[in-house]
Amino acid sequence: MSNPSLLILAGDGIGPEVMAQVRRIIDWYGENRGLNFDVTEDLVGGAAYDAHGVPLTDETMAKAQEVDAVLLGAVGGPAYDDLDFSVKPERGLLRLRKEMDLYANLRPAQCFDALADFSSLKTDIVGGLDIMIVRELTSGVYFGEPRGIFEEGNERVGINTQRYTESEIERGARASFELAMKRNKKLCSMEKANVMESGILWREVVTEVAKDYPEVELSHMYADNGAMQLVRAPKQFDVIYTDNLFGDILSDCAAMLTGSLGMLPSASLGAPMENGRPKAMYEPVHGSAPDIAGQGKANPSACILSLAMALRYSFSVGEEADRLEAAVEKVLADGVRTADLMQADGDAPVSTQEMGDAVLAAL
Amino acid sequence: MSNPSLLILAGDGIGPEVMAQVRRIIDWYGENRGLNFDVTEDLVGGAAYDAHGVPLTDETMAKAQEVDAVLLGAVGGPAYDDLDFSVKPERGLLRLRKEMDLYANLRPAQCFDALADFSSLKTDIVGGLDIMIVRELTSGVYFGEPRGIFEEGNERVGINTQRYTESEIERGARASFELAMKRNKKLCSMEKANVMESGILWREVVTEVAKDYPEVELSHMYADNGAMQLVRAPKQFDVIYTDNLFGDILSDCAAMLTGSLGMLPSASLGAPMENGRPKAMYEPVHGSAPDIAGQGKANPSACILSLAMALRYSFSVGEEADRLEAAVEKVLADGVRTADLMQADGDAPVSTQEMGDAVLAAL
Ligand SMILES: CC(C)[C@H](C(=O)O)[C@@H](O)C(=O)O
Ligand SMILES: CC(C)[C@H](C(=O)O)[C@@H](O)C(=O)O
Numbered sequence: 001m002s003n004p005s006l007l008i009l010a011g012d013g014i015g016p017e018v019m020a021q022v023r024r025i026i027d028w029y030g031e032n033r034g035l036n037f038d039v040t041e042d043l044v045g046g047a048a049y050d051a052h053g054v055p056l057t058d059e060t061m062a063k064a065q066e067v068d069a070v071l072l073g074a075v076g077g078p079a080y081d082d083l084d085f086s087v088k089p090e091r092g093l094l095r096l097r098k099e100m101d102l103y104a105n106l107r108p109a110q111c112f113d114a115l116a117d118f119s120s121l122k123t124d125i126v127g128g129l130d131i132m133i134v135r136e137l138t139s140g141v142y143f144g145e146p147r148g149i150f151e152e153g154n155e156r157v158g159i160n161t162q163r164y165t166e167s168e169i170e171r172g173a174r175a176s177f178e179l180a181m182k183r184n185k186k187l188c189s190m191e192k193a194n195v196m197e198s199g200i201l202w203r204e205v206v207t208e209v210a211k212d213y214p215e216v217e218l219s220h221m222y223a224d225n226g227a228m229q230l231v232r233a234p235k236q237f238d239v240i241y242t243d244n245l246f247g248d249i250l251s252d253c254a255a256m257l258t259g260s261l262g263m264l265p266s267a268s269l270g271a272p273m274e275n276g277r278p279k280a281m282y283e284p285v286h287g288s289a290p291d292i293a294g295q296g297k298a299n300p301s302a303c304i305l306s307l308a309m310a311l312r313y314s315f316s317v318g319e320e321a322d323r324l325e326a327a328v329e330k331v332l333a334d335g336v337r338t339a340d341l342m343q344a345d346g347d348a349p350v351s352t353q354e355m356g357d358a359v360l361a362a363l
Numbered sequence: 364m365s366n367p368s369l370l371i372l373a374g375d376g377i378g379p380e381v382m383a384q385v386r387r388i389i390d391w392y393g394e395n396r397g398l399n400f401d402v403t404e405d406l407v408g409g410a411a412y413d414a415h416g417v418p419l420t421d422e423t424m425a426k427a428q429e430v431d432a433v434l435l436g437a438v439g440g441p442a443y444d445d446l447d448f449s450v451k452p453e454r455g456l457l458r459l460r461k462e463m464d465l466y467a468n469l470r471p472a473q474c475f476d477a478l479a480d481f482s483s484l485k486t487d488i489v490g491g492l493d494i495m496i497v498r499e500l501t502s503g504v505y506f507g508e509p510r511g512i513f514e515e516g517n518e519r520v521g522i523n524t525q526r527y528t529e530s531e532i533e534r535g536a537r538a539s540f541e542l543a544m545k546r547n548k549k550l551c552s553m554e555k556a557n558v559m560e561s562g563i564l565w566r567e568v569v570t571e572v573a574k575d576y577p578e579v580e581l582s583h584m585y586a587d588n589g590a591m592q593l594v595r596a597p598k599q600f601d602v603i604y605t606d607n608l609f610g611d612i613l614s615d616c617a618a619m620l621t622g623s624l625g626m627l628p629s630a631s632l633g634a635p636m637e638n639g640r641p642k643a644m645y646e647p648v649h650g651s652a653p654d655i656a657g658q659g660k661a662n663p664s665a666c667i668l669s670l671a672m673a674l675r676y677s678f679s680v681g682e683e684a685d686r687l688e689a690a691v692e693k694v695l696a697d698g699v700r701t702a703d704l705m706q707a708d709g710d711a712p713v714s715t716q717e718m719g720d721a722v723l724a725a726l
Contacts, residue, residue, distance in 0.1 A: 076557070090557045120488045120594050141504075141525055141559065148560050152528065158561030160525040162504060166518045192611070194439070194453045196504065197511050198521030227616040228624075231483050231594065248555070249612055253590040261591075 003036045004315055005067040009044040009060070009096075012080075012089060013288025014298035014352075015073025021300035021356030022071060022307050025324070028360055033320060035311075040067070044096070045075030045089035045288075055092030064096055068273075069314040070281040071306065072096070074288035097137050100279045102268035103168070104175035105137040105247065106309070107285060109234075109254035112263060114332040115341060119259030121231075126257055131237045132183065133254055134176040135247025137268055139168045140198075142244045164198050164243065169205040175269065176241035177213040186238035188219045190226040190246055198243075206241065223250065230254055255285050262286060262299030262340040263328075265306035267313050280314045282306040292339075296351045299338035301328055304359060327362035331355070334362075366399045367640075367678060368430040372407040372423070372459075375443075375452060376651025377661035377715075378436025384663035384719030385434060385670050388687070391723055396683060398674075403430070407459070408438030408452035408651075418455030427459055431636075432677040433644040434669065435459070437651035460500050463642045465631035466531070467538035468500040468610065469672070470648060472597075472617035475626060477695040478704060482622030484594075489620055494600045495546065496617055497539040498610025500631055502531045503561075505607045525561050527606065532568040538632065539604035540576040549601035551582045553589040553609055561606075569604065586613065593617055618648050625649060625662030625703040626691075628669035630676050643677045645669040655702075659714045662701035664691055667722060690725035694718070697725075 006026070010019040029035040042048075042060045049055050055075070064070050075089040085091075096102075111119065111129040119126045144161030151157075173189075180187045189206045191199035203220055210218045221229065223246040229236060230250065234257055242250060255264050264286070270279030284302030292298055305328060312321035332341075336358045339349040350358070369389070373382040392398040405411075405423045412418050418438070427433050438452040448454075459465070474482065474492040482489045507524030514520075536552075543550045552569045554562035566583055573581045584592065586609045592599060593613065597620055605613060618627050627649070633642030647665030655661055668691060675684035695704075699721045702712040713721070 085560065085563060088557060094558070120484050120596075122483060122485060125483045144522075149564050155529040156564060157526060157528045158559075158564030159507075160559045160561050162523040162525065163520060165515065165520045192608070194451060195457070195611075196521075196523045197448065198523050200448060201512050201519060201521030224611045224615040227590070227612045228619040231616060231619040233483075245555070245608075246612070248558075248587045249590045249609070252587040253594060253616060256591040256594040 003038045005038040005040070007063055007067040007070045008039060008041045009070060010041065010073040011044045011075045011288065012046040012077050013074050013290045013293040015075070015288055017294070017296065017298050017352050018284065018300040018303040019071070019073045021352060021359070022303050024356055024360060025304060025307060025363070028363055029320065032363070035317065035320065044072065044092045046077055046080045048092055049080065049083070049087055049089065053087070055087055055089050056095050061095065061099055064100060068275070068277050069310045070096065071310065072281055072283040073303065074284065074286065076288050077290040077293070094142065096281060097268060098143060100281065101138055101270045102279060102281055103136060103138045104172050104269045105135040106179070106267040106269065107133040107135060107251040107255070108264065109133065109251070109258055110264070111258040112260055112329065112332055115258075115260045115263065117259070117343070118341065119257060121257055126234060126259070129234050129258060131234060131240065131254060132179055133240045133242070133247060133251040134172060134179065135251055136168065136172040136243050139164055140244035162196065162198050162245070164201060166201065166205050169202050170209055173206045173209040173241060176239055177209060177216055180216045180239040181213065184238040185215055186217045188221055188226075188237055188240050190221050190223045190240060190242040190250065192223050193220070194222055202243065226250055227253055230257060251285070262338065263301045263305065265302050265309050267306070267309040269313060277314050280310065282310045296353060297339045297349070298352050299340050300352050300355055304328060323363065327359050330362045331358040334358070366401045368401040368403070370426050370430040370433045371402060371404045372433060373404065373436040374407045374438045374651065375409040375440050376437050376653045376656040378438070378651055380657070380659065380661050380715050381647065381663040381666040382434070382436045384715060384722070385666050387719055387723060388667060388670060388726070391726055392683065395726070398680065398683065407435065407455045409440055409443045411455055412443065412446065412450055412452065416450070418450055418452050419458050424458065424462060427463060431638070431640050431643075432673045433459065434673065435644055435646040436666065437647065437649065439651050440653040440656070457505065459644060460631060461506060463644065464501055464633045465642060465644055466499060466501045467535050467632045468498040469542070469630040469632065470496040470498060470614040470618070471627065472496065472614070472621055473627070474621040475623055475692065475695055477692075478623045478626065480622070480706070481704065482620060484620055489597060489622070492597050492621060494597060494603065494617060495542055496603045496605070496610060496614040497535060497542065498614055499531065499535040499606050502527055503607035525559065525608070527561050527565060529564065529568050532565050533572055536569045536572040536604060539602055540572060540579055543579045543602040544576065547601040548578055549580045551584055551589075551600055551603050553584050553586045553603060553605040553613065555586050556583070557585055565606065589613055590616055593620060614648070625701065626664045626668065628665050628672050630669070630672040632676060640677050643673065645673045659716060660702045660712070661715050662703050663715050663718055667691060686726065690722050693725045694721040697721070
């Protein structure tokens with residue numbers, strides 16, 4: 001039997017630095033736990049544009065379709081700000097999501113005990129927070145047609161189309177209910193059904209799917225109220241299911257509540273492949289952080305924890321995922337800190353590499 | 364010369380209760396400051412639906428077009444949840460915004476010193492916060508066509524259209540720069556230009572308008588990062604300009620940061636009328652709060668402060684607006700508290716009426 005395969009797309013900014021630590025951990029699993037992966041690396045985003053003039057080549061896209069899981073670092077940076085929309089680094093990422101049909105984007109927002117102090121929120125409001133946002137990732141206003149900038153009379157008009165079919169809403173809802181069943185059996189669906197017909201359909205479909213999950217307590221919330229409630233009392237939530245655009249904003253808001261942006265992973269899952277594994281891409285929630293790129297300051301934890309999600313969701317070795325997560329938590333509890341996790345009066349921060357060392361030592 | 368005219372649309376839930384206190388304050392200004400208004404009252408939202416089968420009658424719409432300013436309470440409630448989309452309470456509000464062409468929605472997010480403890484955020488992060496979100500209110504995905512739920516193959520699809528012309532973006536941008544000139548001369552524009560062409564046009568137009576305001580420091584931010592930054596360090600902002608949908612979510616998020624939802628007013632402004640005053644509607648940021656409606660518990664401050672905004676923006680009596688705002692702040696500093704502003708271990712809360720009494724006494 002051949003080894004499971006991983007495609008690493010480190011991307012731009014701090015992507016390559018944090019991914020280098022992930023590679024060391026992948027090697028550790030091969031040497032110590034008999035988990036051997038066939039790893040290939042390739043380019044995405046600005047790095048691919050620099051080499052090939054496009055943010056993702058067809059060859060890379062084809063490889064991504066073949067492997068068991070993709071690990072992505074980050075894309076984008078000021079060097080690419082003036083590029084044409086069609087070749088912006090982000091288009092590489094969006095093409096991967098769309099063509100791999102990764103419809104369920106799982107974004108945990110978890111407040112690490114050792115880091116609760118870094119939150120803007122009071123400790124009693126955010127301490128122990130552990131919610132999961134499921135963002136629909138392949139449809140909605142990110143991909144709807146018509147789209148573009150058009151002439152109209154004597155001026156231009158910018159158009160994008162929010163668009164959801166019943167089956168698109170349904171499959172993400174099922175993924176969300178399944179997650180809720182494994183967690184605290186609460187699901188809150190967020191849309192703007194008071195203003196948008198796409199939200200009305202969303203609410204209807206989610207309500208219908210709920211009949212297959214009688215144990216899950218379903219609630220609905222308008223997305224603006226959702227943003228309020230995330231700030232007011234985030235611990236009221238367990239799983240949140242929402243669309244591509246609301247999910248973009250609400251999951252970033254939720255991530256920042258925890259104060260641990262450098263710590264948060266994500267998984268983007270699609271339908272099962274022939275081998276039973278879901279199509280899958282894993283990436284940190286943080287971006288390419290161009291201000292600190294290349295300085296060895298970045299926190300590799302979010303990317304390392306994305307590997308943990310891969311172990312859990314793609315390779316069904318949950319205990320190995322737990323092991324890796326526990327190692328990261330131990331390192332935090334021991335006070336090992338990259339610069340993003342430092343208080344102004346703290347000790348000297350460790351480097352990206354030293355953080356990797358510490359996690360390896362804790363494994 | 365005839366008196367300036369006000370149309371009061373108290374609406375649903377706590378709307379009528381809080382508006383009753385505003386009426387007393389309007390009377391006070393007539394008796395004590397020679398500011399006499401011709402006030403008429405009418406129905407909107409569920410109240411209008413109950414009486415007329417529509418959330419806003421053509422007659423009420425016509426009145427709103429004629430008066431100098433509209434004061435609105437709140438619309439909606441669970442009794443209307445199952446109504447058809449076209450007659451939902453919210454449609455009344457949206458019709459007013461659209462037909463009066465109230466394109467600039469001013470939403471201050473201000474942390475009142477006496478109330479900083481109510482924020483979920485740490486006091487040093489939120490204390491002294493005073494930002495102004497300008498939300499484009501008459502276009503975007505709220506109003507774009509095509510929209511609706513359609514059959515497609517053997518399933519349904521929900522569609523809404525995000526749509527912005529250059530002139531729509533421009534007029535809101537001008538309103539935002541004008542405000543920035545009167546404040547700290549910083550403007551941050553938020554969109555998703557990395558994903559949406561409408562966002563690209565938005566950024567381009569705002570950048571162009573900025574040339575007329577060289578003193579204002581302009582920055583651009585993706586809306587997801589905007590949500591993060593609002594939580595992380597809200598005091599970095601002065602004026603934020605964003606679209607209808609992003610503005611809905613981001614302004615609610617910003618409002619909740621302050622912990623004083625019951626305190627926050629808003630102004631929705633359009634083009635100047637013949638008398639030079641802008642078309643205008645003023646309303647609290649909070650909703651109809653059906654859970655406490657009719658119990659005399661609601662905080663009338665947000666609605667009272669909306670009247671202050673009317674004094675400033677419609678009637679150009681800024682010193683009278685200051686007077687009213689100072690009265691509300693004094694009442695807060697004196698420890699007078701409606702239930703929403705109470706700590707668990709606080710004294711007994713005052714009623715809606717008593718809060719009105721206190722503001723009148725402080726005037
Ligand atoms: C980089 C960008 C295209 C992307 C998005 O908007 O989806 C990012 O913000 C995210 O949330 O993964
Ligand atoms: C009531 C609703 C239609 C409205 C909106 O979405 O604009 C409200 O949330 C607001 O922000 O004023």
